[in-house]
Amino acid sequence: MARSIQSLERAAAVLRLLAGGERRLGLSEIASALDLAKGTAHGLLRTLQQEGFVEQEPVSGRYQLGAELLRLGNSYLDVHELRARALPWTDDLARSSGEAVFLGVLHQQGVLIVHHVFRPDDSRQVLEIGAMRPLHSTALGKVLSAYDPVAHSEALDAGMEQLTSRTLTDAAEFEKELDLTRARGWAGDVEETWDGVASIAAPIHDRRRMPVGAVALTGAVERVCSDAGNAELRADLVAAVRDCARAVARDLGADRF
Amino acid sequence: MTDAHTAGPFIAAIDQGTTSSRCIVFDKDGRIVAVDQKEHEQIFPKPGWVEHDAKEIWTNVQEVVDGAVSKAGITSADVKAIGITNQRETTLLWDKNTGEPVHNAIVWQDTRTAELCRELGRNVGQDRFRRETGLPLASYFAGPKIRWLLDNVDGLRERAEAGDILFGTMDSWVIWNLTGGVNGGVHVTDVTNASRTLLMNLHTMAWDDKILSSMDVPAAVLPEIRSSAEVYGEAASGALQGVPVASALGDQQAALFGQTCYAEGEAKSTYGTGTFLLMNTGDEPVNSYNGLLTTVGYQIGDNKPVYALEGAIAVTGSLVQWMRDQMGLISTAAEIETLALSVEDNGGAYFVPAFSGLFAPYWRDDARGVIAGLTRYVTKAHLARAVLEATAWQTREIVDAMTKDSGVELTALKVDGGMTSNNLLMQNLSDFLDAPVVRPLVAETTCLGAAYAAGLAVGFWPDTDALRANWRRAAEWTPQMDDDTRKREYKSWLKAVERTMGWIEEDSKE
Numbered sequence: 025m026a027r028s029i030q031s032l033e034r035a036a037a038v039l040r041l042l043a044g045g046e047r048r049l050g051l052s053e054i055a056s057a058l059d060l061a062k063g064t065a066h067g068l069l070r071t072l073q074q075e076g077f078v079e080q081e082p083v084s085g086r087y088q089l090g091a092e093l094l095r096l097g098n099s100y101l102d103v104h105e106l107r108a109r110a111l112p113w114t115d116d117l118a119r120s121s122g123e124a125v126f127l128g129v130l131h132q133q134g135v136l137i138v139h140h141v142f143r144p145d146d147s148r149q150v151l152e153i154g155a156m157r158p159l160h161s162t163a164l165g166k167v168l169s170a171y172d173p174v175a176h177s178e179a180l181d182a183g184m185e186q187l188t189s190r191t192l193t194d195a196a197e198f199e200k201e202l203d204l205t206r207a208r209g210w211a212g213d214v215e216e217t218w219d220g221v222a223s224i225a226a227p228i229h230d231r232r233r234m235p236v237g238a239v240a241l242t243g244a245v246e247r248v249c250s251d252a253g254n255a256e257l258r259a260d261l262v263a264a265v266r267d268c269a270r271a272v273a274r275d276l277g278a279d280r281f
Numbered sequence: 282m283t284d285a286h287t288a289g290p291f292i293a294a295i296d297q298g299t300t301s302s303r304c305i306v307f308d309k310d311g312r313i314v315a316v317d318q319k320e321h322e323q324i325f326p327k328p329g330w331v332e333h334d335a336k337e338i339w340t341n342v343q344e345v346v347d348g349a350v351s352k353a354g355i356t357s358a359d360v361k362a363i364g365i366t367n368q369r370e371t372t373l374l375w376d377k378n379t380g381e382p383v384h385n386a387i388v389w390q391d392t393r394t395a396e397l398c399r400e401l402g403r404n405v406g407q408d409r410f411r412r413e414t415g416l417p418l419a420s421y422f423a424g425p426k427i428r429w430l431l432d433n434v435d436g437l438r439e440r441a442e443a444g445d446i447l448f449g450t451m452d453s454w455v456i457w458n459l460t461g462g463v464n465g466g467v468h469v470t471d472v473t474n475a476s477r478t479l480l481m482n483l484h485t486m487a488w489d490d491k492i493l494s495s496m497d498v499p500a501a502v503l504p505e506i507r508s509s510a511e512v513y514g515e516a517a518s519g520a521l522q523g524v525p526v527a528s529a530l531g532d533q534q535a536a537l538f539g540q541t542c543y544a545e546g547e548a549k550s551t552y553g554t555g556t557f558l559l560m561n562t563g564d565e566p567v568n569s570y571n572g573l574l575t576t577v578g579y580q581i582g583d584n585k586p587v588y589a590l591e592g593a594i595a596v597t598g599s600l601v602q603w604m605r606d607q608m609g610l611i612s613t614a615a616e617i618e619t620l621a622l623s624v625e626d627n628g629g630a631y632f633v634p635a636f637s638g639l640f641a642p643y644w645r646d647d648a649r650g651v652i653a654g655l656t657r658y659v660t661k662a663h664l665a666r667a668v669l670e671a672t673a674w675q676t677r678e679i680v681d682a683m684t685k686d687s688g689v690e691l692t693a694l695k696v697d698g699g700m701t702s703n704n705l706l707m708q709n710l711s712d713f714l715d716a717p718v719v720r721p722l723v724a725e726t727t728c729l730g731a732a733y734a735a736g737l738a739v740g741f742w743p744d745t746d747a748l749r750a751n752w753r754r755a756a757e758w759t760p761q762m763d764d765d766t767r768k769r770e771y772k773s774w775l776k777a778v779e780r781t782m783g784w785i786e787e788d789s790k791e
């Protein structure tokens with residue numbers, strides 16, 4: 025068994041002690057309870073304080089658990105909250121682009137569609153909320169895999185099935201695609217999932233720069249691509265998708281960037 | 282949502298709602314350019330009483346107008362008109378010389394006038410004024426609230442009779458202040474808001490002298506009744522100083538207008554604090570024999586008024602808020618869906634939220650909330666299901682009444698409001714109604730409707746056809762429930778509703 029790191033063990037003991045009741049504790053109480061030298065205890069507390077795990081009351085100088093611990097426990101964003109916050113912005117994206125808009129999150133080995141706005145042309149369309157999409161071929165899946173390490177490994181584990189002649193099935197090529205996605209901040213899917221369909225997606229970051237989901241615009245390849253060869257995605261649509269993702273992020277309390 | 286695609290000029294809409302006031306700036310395509318919003322305090326002095334501080338509301342309205350205009354990065358010169366929409370029936374009396382409210386506003390949900398309404402019904406009962414006003418005598422409406430204030434605020438009746446006191450629903454309060462207040466503010470209301478007072482005659486669109494004297498309300502306090510879309514005056518101060526104030530519509534009528542229900546038989550249902558289903562019935566008021574309200578839909582300038590049938594449900598979104606704030610079972614309204622989805626069904630539980638009695642189709646002040654069908658098996662997740670299903674079943678009851686009264690079979694339900702972001706609820710609705718449910722691209726139809734009416738009044742849009750062209754389908758839910766299940770569940774729901782009635786007994790009534 026690997027040797028454990030003593031200072032981490034001690035930090036954990038401090039947190040456990042502070043979590044033990046409603047009370048706040050002073051430095052000497054903590055030091056004596058854990059059988060530590062005052063200097064050692066002080067060093068631990070200062071580091072924990074810097075990380076936000078412990079807070080010091082200004083008047084009494086006593087220590088208590090910090091807000092960061094709470095945030096760690098609750099960092100998961102409810103997908104229905106995400107949909108409610110995203111709704112006005114995704115509506116606006118559908119209206120301005122004339123294409124369908126989706127919101128996706130990682131679920132098991134794929135992308136779960138949690139929100140869908142119809143293409144605003146009054147044609148018959150079916151609501152796809154609850155549907156699963158592949159991680160390796162869709163724009164949503166690529167964005168999630170590029171920014172979320174868990175999604176990345178799920179994508180590789182899931183295997184990269186050939187869906188159309190343009191699907192990436194080689195792991196090295198997929199990695200290159202994810203590098204590109206991170207470098208430019210968005211991902212595309214030009215007939216890699218369905219023939220004749222293209223899509224553009226951007227990540228929605230929360231205030232800790234974690235990707236909580238992704239927003240995508242999807243439409244016929246002739247409309248979403250700018251050139252005759254259907255390879256280049258339209259720059260104005262890319263900008264609109266990224267604006268939408270940023271607007272949702274702002275609503276979720278992410279910093280302006 | 283400001284980007285290169287949106288260029289002026291614009292219309293600004295003010296929505297003075299039950300929980301918040303907001304201002305939205307729209308462009309010519311009906312796209313949202315900027316929004317600002319501020320909540321105000323809900324004051325609960327006693328069980329069943331709900332009040333708002335009207336001064337706080339006016340301050341918030343000024344702030345959100347300035348906020349939205351500044352977020353849009355525009356000036357008053359870019360804004361062609363201001364539209365007003367408001368929580369309906371909420372009643373305020375203020376001193377016209379000082380601009381000071383004489384009491385907090387009494388909110389539409391407030392039930393303090395239940396006993397007074399019974400007295401006013403005399404030997405005829407609830408329908409005493411229905412022929413003239415289209416409404417049952419219920420504590421929901423404004424007239425009895427005015428009477429309560431006149432009876433209960435010291436010296437108020439004398440001041441009112443001397444002509445020093447003004448009455449208004451929130452449209453009047455906002456317009457009076459916006460156009461200058463004590464310095465020449467105009468004291469008006471529109472036909473839709475006036476149709477919710479129990480004091481306006483639906484056939485003449487004028488205050489009804491007979492009812493005024495039966496209810497003992499002096500005509501001197503009443504605002505002038507105007508159409509829903511015309512220029513009432515100009516903003517006297519703030520970021521939109523000099524811009525014409527050009528529409529007023531109750532929030533539900535504004536949503537009907539924003540959903541472009543301009544043809545007879547078209548209907549919408551708005552899911553907010555409460556839920557209100559309105560159907561356009563054209564230029565004839567249709568009497569209800571099934572517990573619906575007959576009301577004014579809108580009136581554009583000199584055109585004939587358009588009438589509507591309305592099914593009103595007092596508690597829908599506010600039940601979700603109750604689960605969040607009073608029960609602490611969820612931390613945001615949207616989480617109700619997460620909790621509900623953690624189980625397959627309601628576990629046999631039914632929740633009838635008759636917190637302030639039952640509105641349509643029952644109109645029972647004596648009902649109170651019930652959770653029925655509880656067993657040891659039921660968890661908070663089942664209750665979350667029951668909460669959402671309550672909204673859907675209440676809609677079903679109103680749709681049934683609407684079909685009976687109008688003879689129009691519902692082919693699809695157009696929905697809007699904050700709760701439409703709840704996918705499970707929308708699916709429940711479609712399942713329980715056995716009809717498609719359709720959400721339009723702009724969920725803010727209340728503000729949009731006020732903006733549309735104001736834009737029509739100043740010629741920003743040429744006619745309602747131009748507005749109809751802006752309507753787009755954003756989502757559609759289709760029924761997936763089998764007939765037997767629907768019938769069985771509906772029956773259980775109706776049984777639970779029965780159990781709410783008669784809870785408040787005659788002599789214990791306030």
Ligand SMILES: Nc1ncnc2c1ncn2[C@@H]1O[C@H](COP(=O)(O)OP(=O)(O)OP(=O)(O)O)[C@@H](O)[C@H]1O
Nearest residue numbers: 298299300301553554598599601614615698699703
């Ligand atoms: N995802 C959701 N699921 C269920 N209920 C929701 C959800 N999102 C919002 N709500 C409910 O919807 C209501 C807010 O909707 P909305 O803003 O349309 O209300 P409103 O009635 O227009 O408010 P106001 O009266 O202030 O104008 C709240 O009661 C809230 O509990």
Ligand SMILES: [Mg+2]
Nearest residue numbers: 298532553727
């Ligand atoms: Mg509202």
